[in-house]
Amino acid sequence: MNRPLLTLFLSLCSAVAMGKEYVVPVGDVAGFFASLPADATTVSFSASAVYRCEVDIVLPERQLLIIDGKGAKLILGARSNGFTVRIVDQKAALKRTASRYAIRDFAAIEGGRKGVDLSATLGSTITNVRLVGQSEAAIDLRFCLMARVQNVLVTNPGKRGIVLRQGDWPGANAVNSQSNSSVLDQCRVFCSKTTTNAFMVLNSGGVRMTDCISEGAGPGHDLFLSATMDGKEEQPARNPVVKSFHLSNFHVEHKATKASIYVNMPVKAVVDLSNVYWNGALVAPVIRYVSGQLNLSDIGWWNASFRIATRVAAPRINVERCHNALVIDGKRRTSLTKVGVLELVDPLFGQTDLKVDHVRVQSPSR
Numbered sequence: 555m556n557r558p559l560l561t562l563f564l565s566l567c568s569a570v571a572m573g574k575e576y577v578v579p580v581g582d583v584a585g586f587f588a589s590l591p592a593d594a595t596t597v598s599f600s601a602s603a604v605y606r607c608e609v610d611i612v613l614p615e616r617q618l619l620i621i622d623g624k625g626a627k628l629i630l631g632a633r634s635n636g637f638t639v640r641i642v643d644q645k646a647a648l649k650r651t652a653s654r655y656a657i658r659d660f661a662a663i664e665g666g667r668k669g670v671d672l673s674a675t676l677g678s679t680i681t682n683v684r685l686v687g688q689s690e691a692a693i694d695l696r697f698c699l700m701a702r703v704q705n706v707l708v709t710n711p712g713k714r715g716i717v718l719r720q721g722d723w724p725g726a727n728a729v730n731s732q733s734n735s736s737v738l739d740q741c742r743v744f745c746s747k748t749t750t751n752a753f754m755v756l757n758s759g760g761v762r763m764t765d766c767i768s769e770g771a772g773p774g775h776d777l778f779l780s781a782t783m784d785g786k787e788e789q790p791a792r793n794p795v796v797k798s799f800h801l802s803n804f805h806v807e808h809k810a811t812k813a814s815i816y817v818n819m820p821v822k823a824v825v826d827l828s829n830v831y832w833n834g835a836l837v838a839p840v841i842r843y844v845s846g847q848l849n850l851s852d853i854g855w856w857n858a859s860f861r862i863a864t865r866v867a868a869p870r871i872n873v874e875r876c877h878n879a880l881v882i883d884g885k886r887r888t889s890l891t892k893v894g895v896l897e898l899v900d901p902l903f904g905q906t907d908l909k910v911d912h913v914r915v916q917s918p919s920r
Contacts, residue, residue: 583607583628590614599626599660607631610638610671615653623660623683630666632689639673644725647674647697654678662686668694672701673721674731681705688712692743697721697731708743710770711752715743719756728757728783729795735760744770745808751778756785759796759823769807776806779825780818789902790845790866791818802828813839813863819846821870828852832860839863839899848872854919856880862896867905869896870912878918884910 575596578586584607590597595618599605608631613619621637630636637657641647651674658681663669669685672678673696682705685692689712695701696719708715716738721731736758743752745768752768753776755761768776781793796819804827806814814832819825825846832840835857841848843864848871856877873880881894890907891898898908 578605580605584609584611587611587613594619596620596622598622598624599628600624603627603661604629607634609633610635610640612638612640613653613655613672615650616655617652618654618656620656620658622658625659625661627662627664628660629664630669630688632665632667634666634668635671636663636666636669636688638668638671639675641673641697641721641723643723644721644731647721647723647726647731650674651676651697651699656681658682660684668692670694672696672698673723674698676700678702679704683707684709686710690714691717693717695719695733695736697726698733698736701733701736702739703737703741704739706741708741708752710744710746711749712746713748713750714754715745715749715752715768716741717751717754717756718758718761719754720758728781728793732795733758733761737761738763738766740765742767742769745773747771749773751775754778755780755799757781757783757793757796759798761799763801763804765803766801767805767807769805772809772811774810774812775814775816776810777801777804777815779816781820781823782818787818787844791820791823793820796820796823798824798826800826800828801830802826804830806830806832809834809836810838813842815840816842816844817846817848818844821845821847823847825849826851829854831855832857835859839897842899843869843871844902846870849874850880851875853877853880856895860895863899864896864908865898865900865902867898867901867903867907868909868912871896871914873913873915873918875917875919876915880915880918882910882913882915 684707691714692708718733781791781796853876856879
């Protein structure tokens with residue numbers, strides 16, 4: 555191809571590419587997304603530093619839609635669920651997983667019931683976003699497979715910070731609409747006085763949390779991890795398809811009021827908690843255990859106030875390379891309900907005698 559033709563070809567390609575990027579108008583954010591042209595692959599908030607929207611911003615079906623905040627601020631009305639995917643039933647949800655979204659680079663998304671409310675997607679990402687003051691949840695992901703939430707800052711959530719869970723529409727249940735194989739990476743939740751759970755993972759397997767922080771006012775839980783089929787926590791989880799969860803390098807800067815980490819997973823599910831740091835003495839348990847194969851490793855600091863509460867008499871816990879004050883030794887039993895830092899509290903099934911047959915402590919630090 556000669557040079558003039560090559561130049562023309564590249565110009566045409568550039569024009570086609572630019573034709574698929576649209577700028578969000580200042581006055582009608584929701585209306586813009588409701589009538590988004592079919593050829594749109596990228597939308598940009600670069601037209602103004604501050605946008606306002608009183609209602610839900612309903613996202614259209616797209617194989618990939620990039621939503622680039624360009625450093626803008628988006629202020630939501632009190633009833634808004636922010637960027638939202640609406641699902642009517644499980645049949646529609648399965649079809650909708652062909653769509654995915656990349657939401658990125660907002661200086662702030664402020665207010666609203668939720669900031670991001672995605673459902674039924676495969677491979678969506680939320681990156682480099684600050685969310686402030688949502689009343690229900692900053693980010694709520696339902697049936698979001700292989701989602702990635704990265705470099706996200708949540709400040710003063712009214713109830714929950716970041717949530718991954720199963721679908722809750724007609725036809726959805728705890729085994730057919732999980733947020734499996736998703737990743738939370740370098741996320742911080744700065745809790746308000748009313749925050750119930752900084753991070754929450756429900757009925758979803760293969761989820762990984764790395765390099766995350768929970769700070770601010772003390773929430774009910776820093777991490778609430780559960781796979782109960784019906785949401786009732788008065789029995790061990792029995793979800794047959796949830797197999798694992800992994801947490802590493804988790805930093806906690808405050809005092810949770812119920813328990814820092816709550817674990818109720820299926821008995822054979824592997825729950826890895828590695829390199830968790832609690833900064834200071836706690837009154838509530840560092841871990842409240844109901845069920846699951848709990849592995850604690852590389853916990854290098856253990857305050858004398860720290861304790862692990864179990865609601866079942868025979869917990870399954872492995873401890874490896876942790877501080878030598880994390881003692882669970884049957885030979886050092888202090889009562890029927892307490893062995894070292896492990897204590898039977900509010901037991902299920904009327905159990906009264908704590909057994910440590912399935913507890914192992916290996917290679918404690920000196």
